[in-house]
Amino acid sequence: MSDTLAPFLAATVRTAVPLGLAALGELLVERAGMINIGLEGAILAGAFGALVGASSVGGVGAGFALAAVAGVLVAAMFALCVIWIRADQIIAGTALTLLSVGATGTLYRALYGSSGAALRIPTSEPLAMPGLASLPLVGTALFAQPPITYFLYVIAPALAWWLARTHAGLALRAIGERPEAAEAAGIAVERMRVLAILSGGVLGGLAGGTLVLAQAGTFAEGMSAGRGFIAIAIVVLGRWTPYGVAVGALLFGAASALQYAFQAMGWDLPYQVFLVVPYLLTLAALAGAVGRARAPAALGRSLEPRR
Amino acid sequence: MATEKAANRLLATTRTVSRELVLTTVVAACIAGATALLLLVVGFPVGRGLAALWVGSFGSWYAFTSATLVRAVPLMLTGSAVALAFRGGVLNIGGEGQLLMGAAAGAGVALAVSPSGVMIPVTIAGALLAASIGGALWAAVAAFLRVRFGVLEVISTIMLNFVALHVVSYLVRGPLQEPTGIYPQSATIADALHLPRIAGAGRLHVGFLLAVLISATFGWVLRHTASGFRLVATGENPTAAASAGGIDVSATTARVFLLSGALAGLAGGVEVLSVTFALYENISPGYGYTAIAVALLARLDPWRVAATAVLFGALEAGAGAMQRDAGVPSTLVSVIEAALILAVVVAQSVRSRRQEPDTGAQMLSVDA
Numbered sequence A: 001m002s003d004t005l006a007p008f009l010a011a012t013v014r015t016a017v018p019l020g021l022a023a024l025g026e027l028l029v030e031r032a033g034m035i036n037i038g039l040e041g042a043i044l045a046g047a048f049g050a051l052v053g054a055s056s057v058g059g060v061g062a063g064f065a066l067a068a069v070a071g072v073l074v075a076a077m078f079a080l081c082v083i084w085i086r087a088d089q090i091i092a093g094t095a096l097t098l099l100s101v102g103a104t105g106t107l108y109r110a111l112y113g114s115s116g117a118a119l120r121i122p123t124s125e126p127l128a129m130p131g132l133a134s135l136p137l138v139g140t141a142l143f144a145q146p147p148i149t150y151f152l153y154v155i156a157p158a159l160a161w162w163l164a165r166t167h168a169g170l171a172l173r174a175i176g177e178r179p180e181a182a183e184a185a186g187i188a189v190e191r192m193r194v195l196a197i198l199s200g201g202v203l204g205g206l207a208g209g210t211l212v213l214a215q216a217g218t219f220a221e222g223m224s225a226g227r228g229f230i231a232i233a234i235v236v237l238g239r240w241t242p243y244g245v246a247v248g249a250l251l252f253g254a255a256s257a258l259q260y261a262f263q264a265m266g267w268d269l270p271y272q273v274f275l276v277v278p279y280l281l282t283l284a285a286l287a288g289a290v291g292r293a294r295a296p297a298a299l300g301r302s303l304e305p306r307r
Numbered sequence B: 001m002a003t004e005k006a007a008n009r010l011l012a013t014t015r016t017v018s019r020e021l022v023l024t025t026v027v028a029a030c031i032a033g034a035t036a037l038l039l040l041v042v043g044f045p046v047g048r049g050l051a052a053l054w055v056g057s058f059g060s061w062y063a064f065t066s067a068t069l070v071r072a073v074p075l076m077l078t079g080s081a082v083a084l085a086f087r088g089g090v091l092n093i094g095g096e097g098q099l100l101m102g103a104a105a106g107a108g109v110a111l112a113v114s115p116s117g118v119m120i121p122v123t124i125a126g127a128l129l130a131a132s133i134g135g136a137l138w139a140a141v142a143a144f145l146r147v148r149f150g151v152l153e154v155i156s157t158i159m160l161n162f163v164a165l166h167v168v169s170y171l172v173r174g175p176l177q178e179p180t181g182i183y184p185q186s187a188t189i190a191d192a193l194h195l196p197r198i199a200g201a202g203r204l205h206v207g208f209l210l211a212v213l214i215s216a217t218f219g220w221v222l223r224h225t226a227s228g229f230r231l232v233a234t235g236e237n238p239t240a241a242a243s244a245g246g247i248d249v250s251a252t253t254a255r256v257f258l259l260s261g262a263l264a265g266l267a268g269g270v271e272v273l274s275v276t277f278a279l280y281e282n283i284s285p286g287y288g289y290t291a292i293a294v295a296l297l298a299r300l301d302p303w304r305v306a307a308t309a310v311l312f313g314a315l316e317a318g319a320g321a322m323q324r325d326a327g328v329p330s331t332l333v334s335v336i337e338a339a340l341i342l343a344v345v346v347a348q349s350v351r352s353r354r355q356e357p358d359t360g361a362q363m364l365s366v367d368a
Helices: A002-031 A039-058 A060-084 A089-112 A138-143 A147-165 A167-177 A179-184 A189-216 A227-237 A242-265 A272-286 B002-042 B046-057 B061-087 B095-112 B119-149 B153-171 B207-224 B226-236 B238-243 B249-276 B287-297 B302-326 B332-354 B359-363
Strands: none
Touching: A002 A039, A002 A138, A002 A147, A002 A167, A002 A189, A002 A227, A002 A242, A039 A060, A039 A089, A039 A189, A039 A227, A060 A089, A060 A189, A089 B002, A089 B287, A089 B332, A147 A167, A147 A189, A147 A242, A167 A179, A167 A189, A179 A189, A189 A227, A227 A242, A227 A272, A227 B153, A242 A272, A272 B119, A272 B153, B002 B046, B002 B302, B002 B332, B046 B061, B046 B302, B061 B095, B061 B207, B061 B226, B061 B249, B061 B287, B061 B302, B095 B119, B095 B153, B095 B249, B095 B287, B119 B153, B119 B249, B207 B226, B207 B249, B207 B302, B226 B238, B226 B249, B238 B249, B249 B287, B287 B302, B287 B332, B302 B332
């Protein structure tokens, strides 16, 4: 049993890490009352940034750094559209995802050749936590992972604490519920929102970097493969809390890992069944069937036009 | 008196048409300019790239009909779907999923029967009807969730897009898989059930006429009918529509959603019966998402959607030619499409700051 279970758990965590990073980024944005469906674009840009960083500048560190920069770049454009121009968030997000798909695809072929010969780049090696890594069953899955995984372990509780226990966190949540009231209470709504979007961009970029540097070891066009949208689902499923997001990411990870586990065991069950379950759970959560899942009240609403 | 009125109307129409023509020219010039700039920046041959873009899209009658217009058909239908939904205050970004379910339903019907004689056109109509119903039912899930539980359709339709993709993935590996069971796709639809081609227009099929007719009809419905008015009123201000207009907002919202889904589903059905002739996973290269760009550039007007869809069809067709003939990655076109959306967004914002209150800007904002 454990020789199927251990790889299954490892695959679950591996899939969940980039999803979790991106979803935490989206969480910040949504708690500030916005939906950024350009997250998909930020992840893809991050993946491309990681490729450029790791292959041209050199090293995994440079890869992650450029991944974050690329994510922020896309996020900054989103902030520009949504906060400064007061564009609709869905439209801006759609445009930026499209832009990112086009720009990364074009630049990739321009920089690394048209045939797209798969480029091998330095990858982030697993780092075993002394002691913890030798735990039975979960040891390897949880504690013999690339450092970015441990970053996620730290950032999720840190965000939970920040949202619940700090003034800034409270301010962010207030903006997400009632931006006008927050404004009246003296909170710099626009600045907070811009910061939330940019932080979301960093996390989205790092998620893309994880795909390239800790998993695939190469870049492929469109390799984000809808993870930005899945991250949005995870935020809903996680009921807009960091711990919930962590669980949601693991659930989506498990669903996709189960597909391989079943294939490995030769069970003749349509694997799409598992892939669909998390989405159905998300829809159920939205409808209020799986506990209370209330979106921030101002979610997706454009700010008042400037005068 | 009457002649004066008619003359005035003619003058107004001429003015509108010429303004649209000027706008189209400006947009086309911007596209050419932006493409040239991009090619230059990324280091591809500018002249050869632009030439290929032209040759592949408008360069010949064959390219125009068989490449540009064929690609414009699904964009016209999904673009109209998005335009109607957005006008009615429904942010349906589930066009992709609705298209896939429509394609699956249409293919299912077309593969299930092998008719002859008069039953052939009936079956084709039945397959297209099934496609519309498939799309509408898929939209109905999100519509129900919104009307009953207030679920943001932006999120629910994204979820449903993924579910639809997995459903199609299952179908083409399960019940609808081709007889040899090797490839993840359905059997090929019988020749008799393919949509007839338009004589003298290469691979262009009657689906094009259907799409144009639908855009025209809905453009007219929005302008001149009571239900069109209800739709737009609900979209612009649901509270006012309910209290001052006595409009049943929930019912209107649900209807708009279903209609939008039906159109996207029809796009899938038409695609299966006229271009791909089989169901497989990657049947749509993101038509449901490109449709958002098409609808926005058309400023959510179904009449303009028809023209914008041709423009985007040309871009996609030209992109293929650029890649083949000049080695320019076809993804470059996505950058141009994105730039177009952003340009529209900026233009709208500038306009709404100059003249207030502008309904155009409010129309596009979400009502949570």
